[in-house]
Amino acid sequence: MSKFALAAALAGAGLACSATAISAQDKGQDADQVVVSQSEVEGTTPPADYFTGKVYLYMLTKPTAPGQAGTALVTFTPGARTNWHSHPAGQTFYVTQGCGWTQAEGQAPQRVCAGDMAYVKPGVRHWHGATANEAMSHIAITESLNGKNVEWQEPVTDAQFTGPAN
Numbered sequence: 001m002s003k004f005a006l007a008a009a010l011a012g013a014g015l016a017c018s019a020t021a022i023s024a025q026d027k028g029q030d031a032d033q034v035v036v037s038q039s040e041v042e043g044t045t046p047p048a049d050y051f052t053g054k055v056y057l058y059m060l061t062k063p064t065a066p067g068q069a070g071t072a073l074v075t076f077t078p079g080a081r082t083n084w085h086s087h088p089a090g091q092t093f094y095v096t097q098g099c100g101w102t103q104a105e106g107q108a109p110q111r112v113c114a115g116d117m118a119y120v121k122p123g124v125r126h127w128h129g130a131t132a133n134e135a136m137s138h139i140a141i142t143e144s145l146n147g148k149n150v151e152w153q154e155p156v157t158d159a160q161f162t163g164p165a166n
Helices: 003-012
Strands: 053-062 069-076 091-104 110-113 115-121 128-129 134-144
Touching: 069 091, 128 134
Parallel strands: none
Antiparallel strands: 053 069, 069 134, 091 110, 091 115, 091 128, 091 134
């Protein structure tokens, strides 16, 4: 079982992942090419101020000049979700396992499952996360603008979350 599949399985079982994440940039800042073994990529728990439920974050890359994109693998346990938020330069996420929800403000929630991709335009207020009954993992590709990649807002209420049929 791969480290990512194991992480998703552990997250689905409610078991915590800990330690400090390592990105390719952290490992070999002076190398032309860096390979990071899956055994070196460890999950962290992101700040509870921005998420509801258990969420695990695996930083894969961070914005490094001249580029402005960072990537992360995010695993949401059943019922877990982000707060409402927006990205000043937009975000793309690709669902790698399970199914979840994403909703742009003023629109109906949309179900996303493994293999689906979502693009959120710059400045659009939205949220995303697992369904109530199934874990969901996605790789997030988030652009930065003037050094900022997200504007966090209030939590998604239980009433907003349970609106979609799970």
